[in-house]
Amino acid sequence: MQYETVIGLEIHAQLLTESKMFCGCSVKFGSEPNSQTCPVCIGMPGVLPVANRKAIEYVIKTGLAVNCKIAPYSRFARKNYFYPDLPKGYQISQYELPICEHGSVEITVNGGTRKIGLTRIHLEEDAGKNIHEGAGNYSYVDLNRAGTPLMEIVSEPDIRTPQEAAEFVKKLRAIVRYLGVCDGNMEQGSLRCDANVSVRPEGQNEFGTKTEIKNMNSFKYIEKALDYEIKRQIKVLNDGGRIIQETRLWNTAKGITESMRSKEEAHDYRYFPDPDLVPVEVDGKWIEQIKSQLVELPDSRQQRFISQHGLPEQDADLLTSERPISEWFEQAVKLGGEPKAVSNWMMGELMKLLNEEGKQIEESALKPGQLVGLLKLIDKNIISGKIAKTVFEEIYKTGRDAEVIVKEKGLVQVSDESEIEKVIDEVIANNPKEVERFKAGEEKLLGFFAGQIMKATKGKANPKIVNELLRKKLEN
Ligand code: ADP
Ligand code: ZN
Ligand code: MG
Numbered sequence: 110m111q112y113e114t115v116i117g118l119e120i121h122a123q124l125l126t127e128s129k130m131f132c133g134c135s136v137k138f139g140s141e142p143n144s145q146t147c148p149v150c151i152g153m154p155g156v157l158p159v160a161n162r163k164a165i166e167y168v169i170k171t172g173l174a175v176n177c178k179i180a181p182y183s184r185f186a187r188k189n190y191f192y193p194d195l196p197k198g199y200q201i202s203q204y205e206l207p208i209c210e211h212g213s214v215e216i217t218v219n220g221g222t223r224k225i226g227l228t229r230i231h232l233e234e235d236a237g238k239n240i241h242e243g244a245g246n247y248s249y250v251d252l253n254r255a256g257t258p259l260m261e262i263v264s265e266p267d268i269r270t271p272q273e274a275a276e277f278v279k280k281l282r283a284i285v286r287y288l289g290v291c292d293g294n295m296e297q298g299s300l301r302c303d304a305n306v307s308v309r310p311e312g313q314n315e316f317g318t319k320t321e322i323k324n325m326n327s328f329k330y331i332e333k334a335l336d337y338e339i340k341r342q343i344k345v346l347n348d349g350g351r352i353i354q355e356t357r358l359w360n361t362a363k364g365i366t367e368s369m370r371s372k373e374e375a376h377d378y379r380y381f382p383d384p385d386l387v388p389v390e391v392d393g394k395w396i397e398q399i400k401s402q403l404v405e406l407p408d409s410r411q412q413r414f415i416s417q418h419g420l421p422e423q424d425a426d427l428l429t430s431e432r433p434i435s436e437w438f439e440q441a442v443k444l445g446g447e448p449k450a451v452s453n454w455m456m457g458e459l460m461k462l463l464n465e466e467g468k469q470i471e472e473s474a475l476k477p478g479q480l481v482g483l484l485k486l487i488d489k490n491i492i493s494g495k496i497a498k499t500v501f502e503e504i505y506k507t508g509r510d511a512e513v514i515v516k517e518k519g520l521v522q523v524s525d526e527s528e529i530e531k532v533i534d535e536v537i538a539n540n541p542k543e544v545e546r547f548k549a550g551e552e553k554l555l556g557f558f559a560g561q562i563m564k565a566t567k568g569k570a571n572p573k574i575v576n577e578l579l580r581k582k583l584e585n
Contacts, residue, residue, distance in 0.1 A: 110347065111311040114339050115319075116268035116304060120281055122260045122291040123235065123299040124167045129256035130234040131158030131201065131386075136258075138297075142240075142251035150256035152196030157385055160185070164258035165208065165389055167290040168232050169399050171260060172209030174284055174406055175227055181391055183208045185232075185383045190376045193250050194237035202261075204380040207231035208389060214284070215408065216276040217426075225277055226265030235259050260291070266305070266316065271335035275328045278302050279430075283407045287432045295326050304335055307352070308342045317342075318352040322366055324359045334359040338366050410435055418448035427456055433471045441477035450484050458501050474508030483511040495568045496520050524571040526578065529562070532570065533582055536561045547583055555579065 129136055132149035148156045172179050186204035212227035237255035241248045262281060268274050282300055285291040293300045302325060307317035322338055325331045342352055356375070357366040405413075407429045414425035414435075429435045434455070441451045459480075463470060483500060486492045492500060492515055503514045515521060523529060536558060537544055547554040555576075562575050 112308040112339075112343050112346070113311050113313075114269055114271075114306065114308055114335075115266045115316050116271075116274050116306045116335065117266035117319075118262075118264045118268065118274060118277060118305070119303045120262040120264075120278065121301045121303075122262065122281075122285050122293075124164050124258040124260055124290055125292060126161055126163045126167070126258055128161060130161050130164055130232070130258040131256055134256065136254075140253060142249070142253060145253045146255070151252050152198070158201065158383075160386060160389065161258060164232060164260075165391075166399055167258075167288075168208045168230055168260050169391065169396065170288055170403065171262070171285060171290055172212060172230050173396070173400055173403060174288055175212040175214050175230075175281075177209035177212030177227060177230060179391055179396055180206060180208055180210065180389075182206065183231075183389045183391075185386045185389075186380045187383050188233075188378045188380055190378060192236065193248075194239050194252070194255065196237070196252065196255065200234060200236065201383055201386070202233035202380075203231035204382075206388075208391070214277070214280050216273060216280050218270070218273050218276050223267075223273065225267045225273075228263040228265050230260060230262045233259050233261060260285075266307075271332040271339070274304060274335055275332045278331060279328060280407070283430060287404055287406055289404075295328075298326065301326070302331060304331065304338075306335055306338050306342070308339060308346065318354050320352065320354065320366075321356045322359055323356060323369070324361075330359060330361060333364065334366055337364065341366065404432070407432075407435075414438075418442060420448055420452055424449070424452045424456065428452060431470070433469065437470050437477055441480055444478050444481045446477070446481040446484055451480060454480055454484070454501065458498065459505070462502070462505050473505065475505045476508070479504050479508070479510055486511055486515060490524060490571060491515065491522055492520055493522050493568060493570075493572060495563070495572075496522065499568075520569065522571050523566055523569045524574055526574060529566075529570050529574055529578055530582075532562050532565050533558075533575070533578055536565065537582060544583065555583070558583070 126136060128134060129150055132147050134145045134147050134150055137145065149158055169179055183203060183206040185201050187199040188202045188204070189199040191198055207229040209230035210228070212230070213224050214227065215222055215224050235254050235257040237250055237252040239248055239250055264277065268277055282293040285300070286293045291300060295301070304322045304325070305319045306322065307319035309315065309317040320338065320342070322334050325334045338357065345352060354372040356369045358369045360367050411425045411429040414420045414428060415422060420428070428438045438451060438455060442448050459475070463473060483497060483504065487494060487497050500511050500514050500520065503509070504511055540561070543554050543557060558579055559572070559575055562570055562579070
């Protein structure tokens with residue numbers, strides 16, 4: 110039997126506001142436990158929450174970026190359950206009337222483009238944290254995170270493969286980062302993803318029973334967890350069993366998903382509209398104002414890099430994956446860098462060095478203008494491509510200009526024919542056997558001679574002139 114996979118994702122994104130969702134406490138990470146709390150976010154009776162306007166704005170902004178309908182009227186609802194990190198006994202969320210509905214994003218997998226529907230985007234508050242480790246026989250509760258604004262993005266069950274699921278999360282992560290509404294840090298949990306997955310016999314219209322997988326904190330684990338879960342479900346069905354609707358946890362160490370709780374154990378949340386909060390009313394003027402602040406998004410920037418700068422699709426894709434990278438590129442082009450040359454250096458040497466140090470491009474000492482300076486030296490034949498790599502590393506490390514480094518270290522390319530000729534004569538004199546073999550037809554020895562000459566000139570000889578002269582001399 111052939112099975113088809115069906116996946117729908119729920120993404121939680123911590124919003125980059127200064128203060129919490131319903132009080133003025135700071136959302137700064139890493140402070141003393143319970144130092145960022147007040148009667149509202151620790152759930153004291155008799156207090157009144159007030160919604161954070163910025164958080165609502167961020168959700169609308171995201172909704173506009175992914176083609177959602179923005180609801181003119183939406184409500185907060187109480188989701189009731191008991192847990193020590195939830196002092197009110199309910200989480201404020203949205204249920205029947207979310208701020209955004211009916212959106213979509215496009216993803217590209219293996220050259221094909223697919224449109225994935227978005228059911229809704231709503232606002233809610235985060236819970237606190239229970240701390241069990243390093244506390245002896247006790248558990249502690251830290252409520253600094255309680256009340257932090259979270260945006261939940263729910264997809265339609267339109268995703269068909271684990272790879273598409275990972276691409277979908279990548280795309281949304283890029284969007285929220287471009288918009289500046291979430292930092293997208295998956296390891297630290299400011300962007301979290303739960304995956305709903307089921308399988309059905311190919312050709313069947315109804316969906317199969319789904320499981321929900323939690324605890325995947327990277328793109329790689331999203332793919333791995335889904336891969337595992339799909340195989341597990343197919344095996345259960347092929348063995349004559351049935352899938353139990355349940356929540357499962359991805360176990361990174363074991364590389365498997367494990368049952369956490371079944372549907373029977375699931376909470377009945379008894380949602381109802383929160384009577385303490387006024388409805389959210391969004392008028393056309395507010396939407397227009399937010400629209401006017403929208404930045405160019407990764408998809409359209411990618412298309413523009415292809416049409417305006419003539420980049421191949423792969424370059425455009427990589428260079429627009431992060432807003433600061435795309436801006437670094439455009440700055441270099443603006444300063445006179447040839448687009449493809451800039452792209453090559455960025456995707457090659459620059460990314461390599463940044464990755465080695467785990468650094469972001471905006472932390473790099475190397476500025477766009479300095480790469481352009483280096484490119485000019487190559488263009489004018491002042492340095493060779495090989496030397497350029499060494500110079501690049503030096504600019505990267507020190508943030509100094511290429512021209513200064515080249516002068517200081519005497520790296521200027523040697524294009525003087527008589528000087529190069531001298532070296533060629535020496536190399537030929539020192540390698541009579543190789544000269545014989547070349548004359549007997551071993552063409553590939555040309556590379557050997559060129560290598561020797563480059564070695565003797567410490568890579569400074571102009572390779573074009575070396576090749577011309579070398580041929581002339583050897584073929585005489
Ligand atoms: P629940 O009632 O369990 O919360 P929802 O219908 O609200 O389920 O959907 C939650 C998420 O699960 C959505 O992203 C949706 O696309 C996805 N989903 C729903 N049904 C299935 C299914 N049979 N297989 C895979 N994903 C599904
Ligand atoms: Zn507070
Ligand atoms: Mg649901």
